[in-house]
Amino acid sequence: xxxxxxxxxxxxxxxxxxxxxxxxxxxxTALYYQKGQTHYTLHSMSFRPTVSILIxxxxxxxxxxxxxxxxxxxxxxxxxxxxxxxxxxxxxNTGKIAEEFAAFYNYIKVLHKRPNIKSRNKSSAxxxxxxxxxxxxxxxxxxxxxxxxxxxxxxxxxxIDPEVGAVQGRVTVFNENSSLVSRLVALERIAGYRVxxxxxxDLGLIPQYGGTVGGFRRSVIESLGGWDExxxxxxxxxxxxxxRMGYKVRYVNEAESYEDAVSSLRSYxxxxxxxxxxxxxxxxxxxIPMLKSQNLRFREKLDGVLLLGIYFVPIxxxxxxxxxxxxxxxxxxxxxxxxxxMLPIFVYSGVGNFALFFEVGVGIYLDKRIxxxxxxxxxxxxxxxxxxxxxxxxxxxTYAKAMGRSLDGWAKTPHNGGxxxxx
Amino acid sequence: MRYLAVSESVxxxxxxxxxxxxxxxxxxxxxxxxxxxxxxxxxxxLTDLMMRGLVGVLSVARISVNGMFGQQVPMLxxxxxxxxxxxxxxxxxxxxxxxxxxxxxxxxxxxxxxxGSLWRKLALLEFGFAVGxxxxxxxxxxxxxxxxxxxxxxxxxxxxxTTPFLDFLWVITIWSLGLSTMVARNRTELKK
Numbered sequence: 249x250x251x252x253x254x255x256x257x258x259x260x261x262x263x264x265x266x267x268x269x270x271x272x273x274x275x276x277t278a279l280y281y282q283k284g285q286t287h288y289t290l291h292s293m294s295f296r297p298t299v300s301i302l303i304x305x306x307x308x309x310x311x312x313x314x315x316x317x318x319x320x321x322x323x324x325x326x327x328x329x330x331x332x333x334x335x336x337x338x339x340x341n342t343g344k345i346a347e348e349f350a351a352f353y354n355y356i357k358v359l360h361k362r363p364n365i366k367s368r369n370k371s372s373a374x375x376x377x378x379x380x381x382x383x384x385x386x387x388x389x390x391x392x393x394x395x396x397x398x399x400x401x402x403x404x405x406x407x408i409d410p411e412v413g414a415v416q417g418r419v420t421v422f423n424e425n426s427s428l429v430s431r432l433v434a435l436e437r438i439a440g441y442r443v444x445x446x447x448x449x450d451l452g453l454i455p456q457y458g459g460t461v462g463g464f465r466r467s468v469i470e471s472l473g474g475w476d477e478x479x480x481x482x483x484x485x486x487x488x489x490x491x492r493m494g495y496k497v498r499y500v501n502e503a504e505s506y507e508d509a510v511s512s513l514r515s516y517x518x519x520x521x522x523x524x525x526x527x528x529x530x531x532x533x534x535x536i537p538m539l540k541s542q543n544l545r546f547r548e549k550l551d552g553v554l555l556l557g558i559y560f561v562p563i564x565x566x567x568x569x570x571x572x573x574x575x576x577x578x579x580x581x582x583x584x585x586x587x588x589x590m591l592p593i594f595v596y597s598g599v600g601n602f603a604l605f606f607e608v609g610v611g612i613y614l615d616k617r618i619x620x621x622x623x624x625x626x627x628x629x630x631x632x633x634x635x636x637x638x639x640x641x642x643x644x645x646t647y648a649k650a651m652g653r654s655l656d657g658w659a660k661t662p663h664n665g666g667x668x669x670x671x
Numbered sequence: 672m673r674y675l676a677v678s679e680s681v682x683x684x685x686x687x688x689x690x691x692x693x694x695x696x697x698x699x700x701x702x703x704x705x706x707x708x709x710x711x712x713x714x715x716x717l718t719d720l721m722m723r724g725l726v727g728v729l730s731v732a733r734i735s736v737n738g739m740f741g742q743q744v745p746m747l748x749x750x751x752x753x754x755x756x757x758x759x760x761x762x763x764x765x766x767x768x769x770x771x772x773x774x775x776x777x778x779x780x781x782x783x784x785x786x787g788s789l790w791r792k793l794a795l796l797e798f799g800f801a802v803g804x805x806x807x808x809x810x811x812x813x814x815x816x817x818x819x820x821x822x823x824x825x826x827x828x829x830x831x832x833t834t835p836f837l838d839f840l841w842v843i844t845i846w847s848l849g850l851s852t853m854v855a856r857n858r859t860e861l862k863k
Contacts, residue, residue, distance in 0.1 A: 280692060606846075
């Protein structure tokens with residue numbers, strides 16, 4: 249019995265040490281890798297593909313005007329873009345607002361779905377948009393985002409490489425000062441994009457398409473059959489489908505969009521719970537096919553496994569803590585103390601990318617931020633919360649699988665209209 | 672709108688300052704030397720220092736305590752309020768040598784190679800060591816106090832929760848403070 253306890257404890261610690269090494273390598277790469285991406289802003293380049301922008305929206309009257317106003321300010325040649333607002337049966341003025349913009353700007357089009365025929369989720373709304381797009385590149389934005397004016401130039405630049413199938417830009421929290429929750433989310437975002445995604449791109453691994461502020465080659469997404477409507481985390485799902493097909497996913501650190509991050513514990517819980525459940529769903533869907541894929545190199549497969557398993561890490565950390573506690577009270581041995589001392593390192597991390605505190609710190613350093621760094625010790629709180637979230641997500645997923653229930657459904661993140669207001 | 676202004680006006684440098692640094696290896700090796708010397712001094716002196724400090728503090732609180740100094744296994748024997756005795760073996764973990772080592776490693780690997788003054792880094796390192804010593808002394812005193820009043824099991828529970836989980840609070844806090852100090856300095860230099 250005690251042997252099994254020790255074995256389980258050591259196994260969980262080994263897995264976490266693997267993540268520790270991974271994130272340390274990412275941190276060093278983001279800091280010092282001289283051959284890594286500098287920036288893609290080549291405003292003078294002649295590569296200007298035609299672009300379709302998809303904005304799925306349901307009941308987004310508070311934030312849609314700012315987003316559409318921003319779209320009209322984009323510096324990309326307007327004759328090369330078309331914008332589709334997919335009003336997915338909104339019960340508020342979302343459709344009306346979109347129509348008002350469409351009346352003024354001929355490149356903005358609105359697709360209405362009747363309120364009684366609501367899509368099952370964001371994926372089906374995007375698939376509806378996909379039926380109408382004609383351009384070479386497809387860029388997706390959520391309605392509560394606020395992109396840079398030259399973001400399309402930055403996001404489309406990597407597509408000059410025919411091997412690139414998808415691209416992801418950086419998400420930065422706009423309403424950072426709203427609450428402690430939004431500040432902690434900002435910490436996670438900094439580490440997740442500024443360090444994690446950038447390092448994965450630099451090292452030729454698998455940067456993750458995040459569902460928004462990113463795009464695809466239309467031919468790729470069409471050959472994949474569009475978004476999988478049965479998957480909750482359609483972004484993670486698509487990342488792995490694109491990679492398995494042999495295309496690269498690129499991350500462009502400079503292509504920034506500002507998000508109205510969740511600012512209450514309830515919204516945080518709901519959003520992360522959905523992410524965790526969807527990500528775990530992708531773990532079971534993609535793990536084996538990815539390992540068997542002929543189109544991925546060993547290091548990509550290794551990173552893919554670690555990326556897919558990221559939402560299990562808080563559960564493993566909690567498990568090893570419990571196992572460690574039992575062993576501690578039974579009477580620890582010398583080597584146990586060494587492993588026991590490793591554990592606290594892992595509890596200072598954010599959910600989403602399991603960015604350890606030093607990775608968050610490196611991101612803050614690279615962004616030249618000061619005061620937000622003082623909140624790093626508080627990551628302990630978000631870790632405790634994320635452990636509960638991931639555990640519940642895992643139980644819900646298992647229950648849904650056992651009962652044969654569907655997981656899909658529109659999940660709208662509550663926000664407070666923290667975007668800049670349009671004039 | 673703060674971010675947008677930075678991002679869109681500074682096209683070449685941009686938000687995020689994406690010019691990569693080169694690691695200051697010379698700073699790293701200087702840090703290894705200084706932290707190594709400091710750690711060796713702590714390794715040989717900290718257990719004794721901690722024991723003497725504890726004996727002093729507990730004596731002030733009129734708790735009977737006997738220190739077995741200079742033994743192969745240094746130990747304190749504390750007479751608890753319930754009449755039993757607590758044999759407190761002074762392991763590296765208890766006296767704080769392990770967390771101080773982790774702190775030193777973190778500083779060496781993640782702060783010394785960064786851009787910034789070597790003296791500032793060394794000062795921050797030694798400051799961190801001092802905070803670690805104080806933290807561990809207070810933590811150990813409080814856990815022994817819990818054991819004295821509520822028995823050996825209370826001591827074990829208190830030790831479980833404070834070591835090493837709460838112990839790491841000072842590590843992370845001092846490290847992040849050190850990092851923000853470096854950032855503040857770099858920003859000042861950049862403005863100049």
